[in-house]
Structures are given as C-alpha cells and as structure tokens.
Amino acid sequence: MKSRISARARELGFDLCRITSAAPPETGAAFSTWLDQRRYGNMAYLPRSAPRRRDPQRVLPGAQSIVCVAVNYALFDPHNPALGLSPTRDRKHADATVRAPIGRGQPRGLAARYAQFDDYHDVMGSRLESLVEFIHQLGGADTRSAACVDTGPVLERDFAQRAGIGFVGKHTNLISRRFGNWLLLGEILTTLPLEADPPEKNHCGSCLRCLKACPTQAIVAPFELDARRCLSYLTIEFKGSIPLEFRSALGSRIFGCDICLEVCPWNRFAQNSRLMKQHARCDLDRPDLRELLALDEAGFQSRFARTPLSRPGRRGLLRNVCVALGNTDQGGALTALDRAAHDPGPLIAEHARWAMEQIQARQAARGT
Numbered sequence: 001m002k003s004r005i006s007a008r009a010r011e012l013g014f015d016l017c018r019i020t021s022a023a024p025p026e027t028g029a030a031f032s033t034w035l036d037q038r039r040y041g042n043m044a045y046l047p048r049s050a051p052r053r054r055d056p057q058r059v060l061p062g063a064q065s066i067v068c069v070a071v072n073y074a075l076f077d078p079h080n081p082a083l084g085l086s087p088t089r090d091r092k093h094a095d096a097t098v099r100a101p102i103g104r105g106q107p108r109g110l111a112a113r114y115a116q117f118d119d120y121h122d123v124m125g126s127r128l129e130s131l132v133e134f135i136h137q138l139g140g141a142d143t144r145s146a147a148c149v150d151t152g153p154v155l156e157r158d159f160a161q162r163a164g165i166g167f168v169g170k171h172t173n174l175i176s177r178r179f180g181n182w183l184l185l186g187e188i189l190t191t192l193p194l195e196a197d198p199p200e201k202n203h204c205g206s207c208l209r210c211l212k213a214c215p216t217q218a219i220v221a222p223f224e225l226d227a228r229r230c231l232s233y234l235t236i237e238f239k240g241s242i243p244l245e246f247r248s249a250l251g252s253r254i255f256g257c258d259i260c261l262e263v264c265p266w267n268r269f270a271q272n273s274r275l276m277k278q279h280a281r282c283d284l285d286r287p288d289l290r291e292l293l294a295l296d297e298a299g300f301q302s303r304f305a306r307t308p309l310s311r312p313g314r315r316g317l318l319r320n321v322c323v324a325l326g327n328t329d330q331g332g333a334l335t336a337l338d339r340a341a342h343d344p345g346p347l348i349a350e351h352a353r354w355a356m357e358q359i360q361a362r363q364a365a366r367g368t
C-alpha cells in the first residue's frame with residue numbers, strides 16, 4: 001500500500017511522500033514552552049489549537065498514520081530574468097538586487113519566493129484531496145482521513161522530520177538533503193495503518209549561518225524563533241504598526257523574508273521545481289512599489305486574489321509597501337506616499353508619513 005500511495009503522490013506532482021505514525025510529536029513540550037514565552041506574537045490561533053497540535057487524535061480520532069508530502073518550489077532559469085530565482089543567491093546579492101532601482105528606476109518590492117506562485121493551498125489542496133480518495137480506495141469504506149496544508153492544526157515540520165522528508169534546521173524550517181530549503185508541506189492523517197519510514201536526523205553540524213544572517217536576531221538560539229522579531233511574521237501575520245526598530249531591516253521586502261533560507265548551505269542540492277513552475281506568477285516578482293501603493297480594494301483583489309499576497313489584505317500589504325518605499329532612495333515616491341498619507345485607513349497613513357520622513361531626512365542630509 002505504501003509504495004502505491006507514494007507512486008500516486010508522485011503522479012499528482014508531489015516530490016516527496018513518506019509515512020510516519022500518528023503518535024504525538026516528540027516536540028510537544030518544546031512547543032508548549034514556546035507558547036508560554038509568548039513568542040507567537042498575535043497569532044492567537046496557535047495557543048487555541050495547541051491541544052490538537054500536540055495530539056493528532058484530537059484532529060482525527062482513530063488516526064494511525066500520517067502521510068507527509070512535500071513540493072519543491074525552487075525555480076532557476078538564467079535565461080528568463082523574471083524567473084531568475086537562483087536558490088544559491090546569497091543575502092548580499094539579494095539585498096543588492098532589491099535595493100537597486102531596476103529598469104527605468106522604479107522602486108521594486110520583494111516577496112518571499114513561495115509567494116511568487118498561485119496560492120499553494122489551492123495547488124496542493126486539490127492534489128491532497130485526490131490522494132485522500134486514492135487512500136480510501138485502498139483502505140476501504142471504513143477509512144477516514146483529514147488533509148492539511150499549512151493551516152491545519154498539526155506540527156507539520158516535526159512530522160515531516162519524523163517521516164524522513166527532511167530535518168528541522170536551526171532556523172526552525174524544514175531542510176531536505178535532496179531539495180534544500182524550498183519545500184511546501186502537506187499531511188494526510190488517516191485511520192489506515194501504514195508502515196512508518198525512518199526519521200531524518202539533523203544535519204546542521206556546527207553551521208550558524210542562518211542565525212548570523214538574520215537581520216533582526218529573530219533566531220534567538222539554535223532551533224528557537226521569536227516570531228515577534230521575524231520579518232515574515234511582521235509583514236504577513238502581524239496586523240498592527242510595524243515597530244520602528246524593525247522597519248529599516250525590512251529593506252524592500254513587502255511580504256515575508258527568505259534570508260535565513262537563502263544562506264543555508266543545503267541549497268547547493270536544490271533542484272528546479274516540477275509542479276510549482278507551472279504556477280509561477282512572474283507579475284509577483286519584484287512588483288513596482290508605486291503601482292502597489294495606488295491600488296484600491298478592488299484593484300488589490302483583482303491583482304492578488306488566489307495568491308499568498310492576499311493574506312495580509314490591502315491594509316497590511318500597503319503598510320509594508322510604505323515601509324519599503326521609506327527604505328529606498330526614491331524622491332519620486334513622495335507624491336505616491338503623500339496620497340497614501342491621506343488614506344482613510346490610519347495604519348497605511350501612519351506608515352506613509354513615516355516613509356516620507358525617512359526620504360526627506362536623507363534628502364536633507366545630502367542637501368538635495
């Protein structure tokens with residue numbers, strides 16, 4: 001059964017498929033400590049769902065196995081600069097790329113790589129449903145299953161490590177020895193008993209590159225992330241005013257941050273994506289910040305619906321765009337920012353005023 005499930009998963013576009021038992025994750029206690037330290041910020045759904053995250057039986061009573069799948073989303077195409085996302089690009093290069101004016105001098109924003117595709121919840125969700133159907137054909141009428149992609153109440157990285165998909169690195173993300181850091185994860189909890197695969201062990205060794213590269217010291221110790229300091233959290237999940245101490249660290253990032261993933265030496269094994277390259281959205285690669293700032297709600301929806309960038313909503317994304325513009329040296333952005341400073345949403349208006357002050361202060365310092 002296991003090899004048939006794995007073959008079907010591959011047919012559906014998943015790059016890895018391995019099995020673990022539905023026993024509670026070994027990391028449940030560490031997760032509880034992390035919650036007690038309130039490092040989850042305002043992601044209140046995490047403590048709310050903690051009992052289910054610590055025990056798969058609360059998600060699917062009678063669960064016996066967890067089918068873990070992964071999709072590689074690395075893209076590299078040296079002949080197509082729009083898709084030129086070399087996973088070996090280092091942080092210095094990434095910053096130089098996004099800080100410099102591109103083309104006719106428009107200030108550009110940078111979104112995390114996984115966001116430069118159609119929404120992976122849709123892409124993976126429909127395929128996981130097909131895999132569930134296949135598992136039910138194999139297991140018979142009594143088999144029950146529940147599929148999760150990211151949003152489900154399971155500690156997915158821990159199960160992925162226990163299934164041998166990869167290992168959790170010191171930056172707390174999953175790393176595959178076959179695909180590097182560029183994996184999207186999904187799980188199917190099922191009542192079907194399946195033989196478990198051996199777990200993967202950690203292969204970070206003495207490396208500390210991700211801890212050293214993080215611009216906000218969000219990786220407070222190996223395997224310990226304080227989400228409240230993390231640019232991914234601040235630009236996506238956090239709904240309020242971005243603390244002043246983190247704004248310049250954002251650079252041109254408007255959604256997420258890939259720095260700790262990019263510097264990881266395991267990316268030397270990254271391979272070109274199979275499934276996600278069919279869902280690449282070139283229009284989300286370094287979008288023009290001034291164009292984004294002009295989007296009203298209808299424009300925002302039409303541009304970002306069914307992409308990850310819709311998650312923070314217009315309010316959150318335009319807040320991030322203001323910070324990114326404030327970090328550029330583009331006096332030409334002042335007109336767009338002045339309009340945003342009168343946005344009826346106080347969050348956008350406050351960040352637009354901050355950005356104008358930054359640009360004007362730099363102009364004054366230069367005497368221009």
Ligand code: SF4
Nearest residue numbers: 214230231257259260
């Ligand atoms: S995503 Fe960025 S801010 Fe968050 S831990 Fe990694 S490097 Fe630091």
Ligand code: SF4
Nearest residue numbers: 169170204207210264
């Ligand atoms: S950069 Fe080094 S320490 Fe960090 S996850 Fe990768 S191998 Fe581990």
